[in-house]
Amino acid sequence: xxxxxxxxxxxxxxxxxxxxxRNLLKELGFTNVDEAEDGAVALQKLNSAPFDFVVTDxxxxxxxxxxxxxxxxxxxxxRHLPVLMVTAEAKxxxxxxxxxxxxxGYIVKPFTAATMSEKLEKIFEKMGKKATA
Amino acid sequence: MSDFAGMEDLLQDFLIEAGDLLSxxxxxxxxxxxxxxxxxxxxxxxxxxxxxxxxxxFLNATELVTLCHLTENLFDNLRNGELAVTPExxxxxxxxxxxxxxxxxxxxxxxxxxxxxxxxxxxxxQAIAGDLVGSASEACAPATPGGQSAGGGAPDWELLHGVxxxxxxxxxxxxxxxxxxxxxxxxxxxxPEEVIKAAVGRxxxxxxxxxxxxxxxxxxxxxxxxxxxxxxxxxxxxxxxGEIGLTKNRLNALRSDILSGRNDTETLHSLDIAVSQxxxxxxxxxxxVMKTRMQPIGRLFQKYPRIARDLARNMxxxxxxxxxxxxxxxxxTMIEDLADPIIHLIRNAVDHGVEDAAERVANGxxxxxxxxxxxxxxxxxxxxxxxxxxxxMNAERLRAKAVEKGLITDEESNAMDERQSFNLVFLPGFSMxxxxxxxxxxxxxxxxxxxxxxxxxxxxxxxxxxxxxxTFVISLPLTLAILPVLLVRLGDQPFAVPLSMVRxxxxxxxxEVQEVGGRATMxxxxxxxxxxxxxxxxxxxxxxxxxxxxxxxxxxMSFILGIDTFAGREDAVIKSLDDFRPKGxxxxxxxxxxxxxxxxxxxxxxxxxxxxxxLSRVTMMAKxxxxx
Numbered sequence: 001x002x003x004x005x006x007x008x009x010x011x012x013x014x015x016x017x018x019x020x021x022r023n024l025l026k027e028l029g030f031t032n033v034d035e036a037e038d039g040a041v042a043l044q045k046l047n048s049a050p051f052d053f054v055v056t057d058x059x060x061x062x063x064x065x066x067x068x069x070x071x072x073x074x075x076x077x078x079r080h081l082p083v084l085m086v087t088a089e090a091k092x093x094x095x096x097x098x099x100x101x102x103x104x105g106y107i108v109k110p111f112t113a114a115t116m117s118e119k120l121e122k123i124f125e126k127m128g129k130k131a132t133a
Numbered sequence: 134m135s136d137f138a139g140m141e142d143l144l145q146d147f148l149i150e151a152g153d154l155l156s157x158x159x160x161x162x163x164x165x166x167x168x169x170x171x172x173x174x175x176x177x178x179x180x181x182x183x184x185x186x187x188x189x190x191f192l193n194a195t196e197l198v199t200l201c202h203l204t205e206n207l208f209d210n211l212r213n214g215e216l217a218v219t220p221e222x223x224x225x226x227x228x229x230x231x232x233x234x235x236x237x238x239x240x241x242x243x244x245x246x247x248x249x250x251x252x253x254x255x256x257x258x259q260a261i262a263g264d265l266v267g268s269a270s271e272a273c274a275p276a277t278p279g280g281q282s283a284g285g286g287a288p289d290w291e292l293l294h295g296v297x298x299x300x301x302x303x304x305x306x307x308x309x310x311x312x313x314x315x316x317x318x319x320x321x322x323x324x325p326e327e328v329i330k331a332a333v334g335r336x337x338x339x340x341x342x343x344x345x346x347x348x349x350x351x352x353x354x355x356x357x358x359x360x361x362x363x364x365x366x367x368x369x370x371x372x373x374x375g376e377i378g379l380t381k382n383r384l385n386a387l388r389s390d391i392l393s394g395r396n397d398t399e400t401l402h403s404l405d406i407a408v409s410q411x412x413x414x415x416x417x418x419x420x421x422v423m424k425t426r427m428q429p430i431g432r433l434f435q436k437y438p439r440i441a442r443d444l445a446r447n448m449x450x451x452x453x454x455x456x457x458x459x460x461x462x463x464x465x466t467m468i469e470d471l472a473d474p475i476i477h478l479i480r481n482a483v484d485h486g487v488e489d490a491a492e493r494v495a496n497g498x499x500x501x502x503x504x505x506x507x508x509x510x511x512x513x514x515x516x517x518x519x520x521x522x523x524x525x526m527n528a529e530r531l532r533a534k535a536v537e538k539g540l541i542t543d544e545e546s547n548a549m550d551e552r553q554s555f556n557l558v559f560l561p562g563f564s565m566x567x568x569x570x571x572x573x574x575x576x577x578x579x580x581x582x583x584x585x586x587x588x589x590x591x592x593x594x595x596x597x598x599x600x601x602x603x604t605f606v607i608s609l610p611l612t613l614a615i616l617p618v619l620l621v622r623l624g625d626q627p628f629a630v631p632l633s634m635v636r637x638x639x640x641x642x643x644x645e646v647q648e649v650g651g652r653a654t655m656x657x658x659x660x661x662x663x664x665x666x667x668x669x670x671x672x673x674x675x676x677x678x679x680x681x682x683x684x685x686x687x688x689x690m691s692f693i694l695g696i697d698t699f700a701g702r703e704d705a706v707i708k709s710l711d712d713f714r715p716k717g718x719x720x721x722x723x724x725x726x727x728x729x730x731x732x733x734x735x736x737x738x739x740x741x742x743x744x745x746x747x748l749s750r751v752t753m754m755a756k757x758x759x760x761x
Binding site for chain 1: 143146147150151154177179180183184186187188190191193
C-alpha cells in the first residue's frame, strides 16, 4: 500500500512547517508532495487534482484543519482520503474532536521521521484491511 | 559551538517566518489594547503563538515552546471568554512577547534560549488560572516539574480513536510526546519594565559604555543573506534572460554573415534591430533583477507601533503611531540599514517632540498625540517621513544650546537661518533634553541617524513649526546598485560625481570671481558660494583656472566644483573597490566606450581639503586669465 508514488498534500500556514513535513516525507521515500497554506486552498487543490493522502495542521486562517477534515469526509469523491492531523494541539478534547470528525491519525508536534513513519504505516495497514475486506 | 548543527537552514527559515509572525503579533497586541474584546484579534494572536510553538518544537527549543504554550493557553482562555483582557494581563502578555523576541535573538546566535524568567512563567500561570494580582513579586509559585503542561504524555490516539469510533484496537506503545513540561531553572529575576525595554531592540547598545552584543550583530548578518522573492518576479528574470539568449543567437548569426562579407542594407538593418532589442532587454533585465531586491517597507514599519507604544507608556504619554505607505518598495539592504535610524527618530518624537498630556490640553490640543510614519515614492526617490504633532523646534533655543555646548561660536550662531539651526541637532554631542532621560537625551543618535542615512546616499531634513510639530524627512535613492552621475573632465581624465548632489552647471567667468576672506567665491543668485577646483581637491597641480563650475549641495554646504568641462550624465553601475580604495573615490564604473571612470566621494574629498592654500590662487589665476 505504501506506494512511493503516492501524492501527498501538506496543509499548513507556516511554510517552515510545510518544509519540515515535506522533508520528513522525503526521508520516508515519498517525493510526490504538494503544499497548501490553508484549508480553503487545500480544498481547491483536492478538487482540481487527484491526491492520495492529506497531512494537515489544525490551526490555520480562512479554513482550519478540522473544518477541512469535515469537508473532506462530506465530499463523496474525497471521503476515502486518509487525513493525518499534525498539530501542536495536545488537548484531549482536540484529539477527540479530530477522531469524531474522521481523522485517520493524529500527531502532536514536534515529532520525528520515525513517529511519522509509524503513523503512516498504521494508516496504510488500516486502509489495506479495508481494501481486502 | 552551535546547538543547531545540521539544522541551520531550518533555523534560518524559522527565524525569518516566526520573526514576521511575532511582529504581526506585536501590532495586533497594540490593536488589542484598543479593542480588548475583539475575538478575531484574540484568535489571530493565539494562532501566532501556536504556530511559533509548533516550529520551535522541531528545533528542540524547549524553553520557547514552554513560554509560547503558556501564552497560547492564556489566549485560549481569553478568546473563549473565560477571561477578559485587563491591563495586568496585557502587561504579562507584552512581557511574554518580549521574552519570545529575546529567545529569537539567542536562536539567531545559534544558541538554545535560556529559560524565561520564572516570575514571568508564574504570572502567566496565574493569569491563565484567572487570579493574577497586580503585583508580580508576591506571585512566586515555582513551576512544578511535569505539572500543568498539557503536552506531557498526550492521550493515546489509537485508544481514543477506538473508543470514539467504537472499533476496539490493540493498544500501541505510548509514543513520546512533546516534552513541554520543563523544569524551569532559576534565572536572575528582572523587573518587567526591563523586559519591555528589551523589546525595543538594540537601544541599550547605543548608549555609551553599555556592552555591545557583537554576537547578535553577527547573527543578523547571517540572517541578512537570504531574501524572499515573489516567484512571479523571478519568472520575469528567467523569461528575460531567455529572451536575451535568443537575441544573442541572432547576433551570432549576423556576425557570421557580416564576417563572410555580407554587408547589404538588409543585414545591417537586422543588426540594428537586434542590437536595439538587446538594449531594451538588458535594461528590462536590470530592472527585473533590481525588483527582486525590493521589499515592501511595511515589513520594517510593522515593528514600530509596539515600540512607540512601549516608549510612550514608559513616559506616561498617550501616543499613537500611524503608519502610511507600507506597500512602498525599497531595496532590501536599505530596509535593514534604516531600522535603527527610524527607531531613533520615533523615540525622539515620542520623547522630545510630543508634549505631555497636561501641556497639550493647556495648548488646546487633543490629549492623544499622533506620530506619523509614512513612506512614498517621489520620482526616483523614496521619501520617509516621521512627523509628530508636538511642540515643534525652537530655532533660537537650539542655537543658544549649541553655543553653550561649545559646538558653534556666537558669530556662526548669528549667521544661521532657521533650517541651519534645526540641523544643529545632527551635530555629534548635541542634546536638547535638559535632563538625560532613560530613553534619549544622551546626544547620541541624531548624528548617527544622519551618518547612516548619508551612507545610503540619502539625506535628512527637518521641517518644524513651533506649537504645531516637527517632521523629519528622509529621502533615499531607489537603489544603491545604480547611481545617476554627472561626468566631468579635468584635461582628458573623466570623473563621475553623484547627480543627486548637483544643482546646476554654470560657466565660471573670470570677472565674476571674487576673493572673500582669502577664498575664491562667486555670487549665484545672491548667494556667495566658494569655488573648489576639482584639481585642488584631488591634490593635482593647479595649472589653469576652471572654465566650468558645478553647483553642488551637500547636507552641510553648497559650493561650486571647478572643472575643465563636462561630458553629460550617465547611469553608473558601481563596481566597488574592495581592497584598494584611494581617498575620495567611492568606486569605479565603465563607460559605453569601455573607458574606466572613477566615481568621486565628494564628502571624503571635501574632508581632505584641509590645506586650502590653493583657494586664493584660483582668484589670482582667474584674474590673470581676465587680464591676458
